[in-house]
Amino acid sequence: MATEANPPAETVSVTVDGKQHTFKKGMNLLEACQSVGAKIPFFCYHPGLSSPAVCRQCLVEIKGSPKPVPSCYVTVADKMEVTTNSPKVLDIRRQMLEFTLLNHPIDCPICDKAGECSLQRHYFDWDAKLARNEGDKVRKAKVVDVGKHIVLDQERCILCTRCIRVCNEVAKAPELTMANRGSHEVLTTAPGQRLDNPYSLNTVDVCPVGALTSKDFRFTRRVWELAATPSVCPGCATGCSIEIHSSRGKIYRLVPRENQAVNKFWMCDEGRFEYKAVHANRLLFPSSGGKRAGVDAAVTEAARLLWSGMADGGSLGVVFSFAATNEDTHALARLVSEALKVERVYAAGKAPGWSDDILVSADKNPNRTGVERIVQLPLRNLKDLTSDVASGSVRTLLVLENSALELDTSKLAGLVLLSSHKGPLAEAAHVALPVASWAEVDGTFTNKTGRVQRINAAFPPPAEALAAWRIIATLANKLGVDLKLGSADDVFAEEVRRYPFMKDADWGPPPAQLVQLRFGASRG
């Protein structure tokens, strides 16, 4: 019985295509219809944005309403009777597509969106009739340089205004607008503005057609040749969910993946360029004493250096990395406590940078929280490290990642570096071992809120690089300790048992087979 403490169920009963369903009160009608399997196409609606009902694709018939109604603009109401597939609705849908295509240029062969284009999909699914117009198309500007990362093709634009709403509602930077009317209406930048807010590339993602394209991605790869790997952006401590779009061991773009708990549908422009580092300046082969060496020889030499360091009266130090995965950190923590038995541990990472209250964090490291929670010893910082090395109290160092550290290494008797990238420290290291980057390993990052998030290997590491935890396990073996770490999910399972903050974390299903981005496998 409904009482004040127990209010009546907040649901409404709606008939969709003859079948009765119950929805939560206040639900968007388009989303409600979709949730029960009704197929309704749309261009302007986006689950993360407001609905302007401009594209007229989602029109449905509601009993009692004299005209068809845009379902994206209506909330469900009790006893509503909706028809999504009547001949009238289908006919309107087809006519709207015909209008939309009237002035659309014949660009598919040279358009970056081809293959993940909503217009292609909806035309083929709902229209598929040949052209009837015989006149010329209205010509508009092409290759308009609207911003730092983006090129606009006004002819391709279907005037859905999603990009305008992304700027207004997500980036809070009203930089885009519509100008002129009718067939001459165009998308353009607001007077005196450029499209260069820190979230500008989200406009490219939401663009249903190829009107807005990314300068970085355009003309590099056809989208159906790309495979999508779910991952997490390593650009800052926010840890936005992303997809790595790669082909044959090379990343072509990073795009946001829906995650309502973290980034919703979005990511910042800066994060999208994190992939460039995966392919630049990589440490490819192990070296020992400045010369290229085999992995085994280099690990043996590293073990010898660490052994001497241990013998040298507590002058051994270990440097963790805020950029390394939980698994690498866990393996290194076990090496520290079980094989090296050192107390002197440090942690370093990228320097802090700018932040905002949308997505960007000041901490530019993806796994600071994870490292701080996994390493049980007090972590000393970079300043401590610099002074300890300068004073000579640390004479042997084992460093994970952090090859860019500026450190006076002249007093070090031994420097062992496990790094994915080259850098001053790799030059100075007595032994340098190449490790896989974030895009090449299965593992987890812990973001700033303590959320443990899974990353997947998009392709194998280059040359002789290996996952860092694997090298650490080999190193432990050489030092006479078997860490018993067989695979990345073994390491993860051990972490879940050991660390309270990870007790609810889930490795997820085995790494899914790569999905070819064929016609909206994950996009469009």
Place this chain on the structure above:
Amino acid sequence: MLNNVGYALAVEKLLEIESKVPERAQYIRVIVGEISRITDHLTCIAASAMELGALTIFFYLIKAREWLWELLEEVSGARLTHSYVRIGGVVADLPAGWPAKLRDVLAKTRVSMRDADKLLTNNKIFRDRMDGIGIINKADAAGWGLTGPVGRSTGLAYDVRKDHPYLVYDRFDFDVPIGSTGDNFDRYAVRMEEIYQSMRILEQALGTLPEGPTIINDPRVALPKKTETYNSIEAMIAHFKLIMDGLHVPPGEIYSFTEGGNGELGFYIVSDGTGRPWKCRVRPPCFANVAILDKILPGLFIADVVPTFGMMNMIGGECDR
């Protein structure tokens, strides 16, 4: 062309559009299919005769094959690797004047066939190598799944065109020749007669060829015309989707079979609803036919392998799938 037709029919059955394929396209498919059958048999007989020393026959029959291939080249653009049949029809209508050319070629081919027949069929050298060699009995033929001329040479009167008519084969009057002893000579004789029967079908098909479109009128199946594709966004998208994403076939499975040159040519396709088959398995007739060589060759002279293998007509590209 027989492979073209067999695959297209299988996909059309999955799409449930067989009945919508225009009649003219079905006639054209019969015509190009029967031409292919004739060229197959001509090649088999010509090559086998040559291997037994009768080089003249080779020239007579291969010349006829060349005339026929020229006709297929005219419709498909390729001499051997024809791609002319499309899901839903054929890519283009027959060129102007083509039926008259075919009639002319058939008349010339009859002359070549008559010459070959006179020189070969009662030639003692040839008969000594063929008669009673490589005998297969009817029960074995059924048991081993032998079809086509090889199966029919044993007396097994199985021809997909008659027993499970497809396209418009039920409208034509033709006979299915069968052998009695299942030896090499029977296989030769069945092939010779099948050439004449195919010519009968061709003449009837040319005589009753209806007018009309040659491909289904469904933009989700048939590619738009090139002029449309280059000049309208609608046709461009349709072209793009059909080429890059593929023709979406509803989930399901099908085994569809036709009479190929060497027997039952089957296509087993499983669709998962996308634009590419989840599985596509071909039953090449000569794969089954060749399997029985293991049983019939032991006990023969090494020299007998030549006509026996020749009459099996194993085609590497067909067998190895």
